[in-house]
Amino acid sequence: MTFNERLLALDRRWVFLVLTIFVIIPIFVKFAVPLSPPKEVRDVYNFIEDLKPGDYILISLDYDPGSLAELHPVAMAMLEQCYAKKLKVITLTLSQTGAQMAEEAVRDVADSCLVYHGFKPVPGIDYVYLGYKPYPGLIILGMGMNFRIPFPQDYNGTTLDSIPMMRGIKNYDNIKGVISLSAGNVSDMWVADGNGRYNVKLAFAQTGVGVADYYPYYQSGQIFGIIGGMKGAAEYEYLCKNPGTATDAMRTQVFAHAVVIVFIIIGNLAFFLGRRAKARTQESK
């Protein structure tokens, strides 16, 4: 049996073994994956980076626990970026099952800021969490008039006017941009009602499954950036120099994909070499 033939008849259990090893290694060996974030992801990052301390930004955490793996890392990295830049961050959620989770995210990142940046953003002064209200389309429209229409109080029941950072903040005119992290069609409403009617500067983070549907909005300029799936999340963490769970997951993905691709290449090489060898033996006959 020649080398080719042996390769072509390779027992699939070798594939399984190699894949297992290369999925386990990155869990223990931490190394930086060289990522090259595409323009649509860099656009989001640069937009936030270019804001001045004290500018207002609205981050809408419109995903439910089902999309946690892909969108939570973006939320974490982005919130930390905003806090570190001393922006005033308004957060809310348009997903019914995501209210609790979003609140925890907003608070946890504020806590971790103390460790990494030496200060702790103060609720009501540096950030506010408005909570959840039903009918996303109406909420988005209402906020275009006045935040107080859909959200008379924040998540804890404090009226918006008694929250220091919300004084004088009326509607989208007072904030620099909106970033919606969503796993579904809430993004469509943000485009139609937020950007379409009030000209809000808008960017999205979407799950891997949904992201392809929203690229046309990026191409037409209705949104200024888009972060897609686990890969986008890892790229965002990379830009923020803040590697988290998405980077970890990406390490495994890169290894696993590389294994599959290498096996495909080996298979094809063996196939071609084998065919050439066969052709040669036929010629010599």
Add this chain to the structure above:
Amino acid sequence: MKYIILLFLTCLSLCLSQAILAQTASSDPPAEAALVPSEPPAPPGNLTLKDLPNDDGHGIAVKWDLSPDDGAGAKSVISYDIYRSLSPDAPDSLWKKAGTVVLGVKSYADKGNRESDNDDYLPKKTNLYYRVYAVGAGVRSVAAAAGPVQAYDNWFNTLKVPELIFCVVFLILTVRFINMAKRGIDLYVRPLAGIEAIDEAIGRATEMGKPILYCLGIGTAGDIATIASFTILGRVARKVAEYQTSMIVPCIDPIVMTIAQETVKAGYADAGRPDAYKEDSVYYVTSQQFPYVAAVNGTIIREKPATNIYLGYFLAESLLLAETGVMAGSIQIAGTDQVSQLPFFVVACDYTLLGEELYAASAYLGREPLLLGTLKAQDYLKAIALVCIFALLALRVFTGADVIHKPFDMPWW
């Protein structure tokens, strides 16, 4: 006396607390962004009501002209609220909120519930009255009111004319081609590799002395793909009986199992070997997707069938089954109408029936004129679809108009 002092003290403390509260409030200058109830927007105009067409008699179509304040200005409308009641001058509490629409929308299909004990019950053939409010920032306009109107049910849904035309055309074509086929006119059908492989595969199983595994997928008897699979199963069973080999049919649903048993039994009877049929060869495993796959995988790896046939409705288990079959060294023929699973079958199986080919397979296997007739009718409809796309595209290119954008969508107003 004691009580009077107590009362006095209570009053005093109340007044004091009020004063203190007022103080703190006034020390906090009202923010300019605070929500001041602005002037109410102008009401919507020209409210008209009509029975909702094409329904079961519990719906009203409501239509109005936009409020002058719709879209811009300090008094801008945010939404419209639609209310319904059984009497024009009922108190507010008896007006049921039928729905809300955002600004810019000027109609609403109020589809009420048909059960009288439901909160949203909309009675049939009864006078109903409507009010529509334009809602601004914290305030709403005066109501535009109209009524009475009555809801009736309809006996034909005019929106479904396209489907009706389609069905009639299909029926006419089918009958025509069946008649042609019966008269003995030869209807050509192109070869399908997957179908020709079935014959071969059964022969191979006989040579190897190993069974054939036929998997109907994870659909219920209500899925058309499963029904199509039954029609193929009958013919496969007949061939299996003719070749005197054996078959295994694990099922995910008791009803599917029952129908499959009847089908296989009939196949054996057709082949003239009803005694060879064993009831236990078609059996029920469990009704859940992954346990079913685990069991079928076990069967494949232990029985090492010569051929695995997967036809029907499949989800993520497609690759689990197909790869296990490769491990067992079986020839594999698959087919499903689930586009998302076709890639896995195409990659892992020897032959794959793509989408419509699954439905055509029984005609191929049976070669009966009746079945070939429907196949021909299917082709004619495909041709009609092609012509439709071409013609309407040409119309669009030449007129440049968007009027034909969705030619089958008809407005309900």
Add this chain to the structure above:
Amino acid sequence: MTSKTAMRILTAIVALIFLISWIMKSGSGMSDSAFTNVRDGFLVTFAVFLTLSIFSFLYRDNPFYKFAESLYVGISAGYWMCYGFWSTVVGNFVPRASRSLSEFFHVPYQEHADHILIYIPIIFGLILLTRLLPKIGWLSRWSLAFIIGATAGLNLTRYLRSDFISQVSNSFIPLFVDWKGVGDFVNHISLAADGQFIAILSNWVIFVGVMCGLVYFFFSKEHKGAFGVASRVGIWILMVTFGASFGYTVMGRISLLVGRITFLFGDWLNIL
């Protein structure tokens, strides 16, 4: 060493590891109650045992996998029966069949339901059960006929719109997006993803793809000449799609595996 002895040694090793894990896990339990700790220690160990048993199938079929598979199938069947009983029998059937039964199961009795109609499916159901009696087993076909007839009738009309009519009508796409003449098009041609060229190209690919795809599915015409070329293009478009979907799915499947590995190394071995 025969394979039987090897199997015995292996089973002994597995049992030993199982025991050690049970003891260790019970010892590190969080709860105050010793019983809960011991129970949870067992459950985690058992879950790990089952996980590894299933993975062992990748090497080859073996008694551990067979055990896990049978257990899984049995539990699933039992679960499904119970679920069917509580949701369908108690949920759908009892509230309409009898008041005393409804009270027994604590479900609200439906006063207004048509109580006579409920007997029609019961009759069909009983007829179905005649299968178990060989003499009159053929009667069960009546029930099957009802089910098949009803579902075929449902399928005859209901998916026409989503699968046929909408798909045909959605194919009317502009083949010349923002067309301002050949000169303008050539002057502004670019490969930018949002450019006019790409937009027009995409719509042409969709148009030609749908056409050729349909041609591929023609059964009663020989795929020769122009027809053959079109059907060939059709199959190419299908293959591009299948390849792309396959490649795209790899990521999701790897994530599933990472989930299980995290369970083994994190929840069980505590080394993450």
Add this chain to the structure above:
Amino acid sequence: MKRQIPLVLVFIFGMLLAIQYFVPSEPSQRGYEFVLDWITIIGIFAMVLGIWSQVHVGWSKIKHRSENWQYSIVALVSMFAMIAFGLSPFGGLQGTIFRLIYNNVFIPIQATIFSLLAFYIASASYRAFRARSAVSTVLLVAALLLMLRVLPMGPLADPISSIGSWMLLVPNLAAKRAIAIGVGLGGVATALKIVLGIERSYLGKD
């Protein structure tokens, strides 16, 4: 009798439900809901047949001591244990033991079986993605491009990523549409064959 009545039943119910689709009026809607209900209720009786089949197959294996008969005991015992826990008056589906078994036995096995797909997708890629012919090369290249999107590709990352997205959006849409139109037609044809009695193999012989 044995074949005529079932065929008549199929025709009557098939036609009624096909026509019902076009009739929005209240009696028609209610009739539709009834029929859907009936199918679920017949399903309850079918469950008996399911249990019967399972016990029958398992028992005959045990009785004849055929290969792997021991595992039939495991399956039957776990099934009846689960039924006993689930139907007992103490909590039913929410009972403690029932939930414990479900969460600690059922869920882990389920997740693991699902995760086997990661291995299978790798071995299927290795075996099947070979440039044997033009068509299989197309399949291979498309899959490779989508997989390469995940790897760090430096300057190539942007074009690969856009081509990948384009393939998922554009040819994908065309192919899905062509398949859906065919599936729609095939489904109608199959249903029609059943209702008209052209296709009757499922009704058995004799």
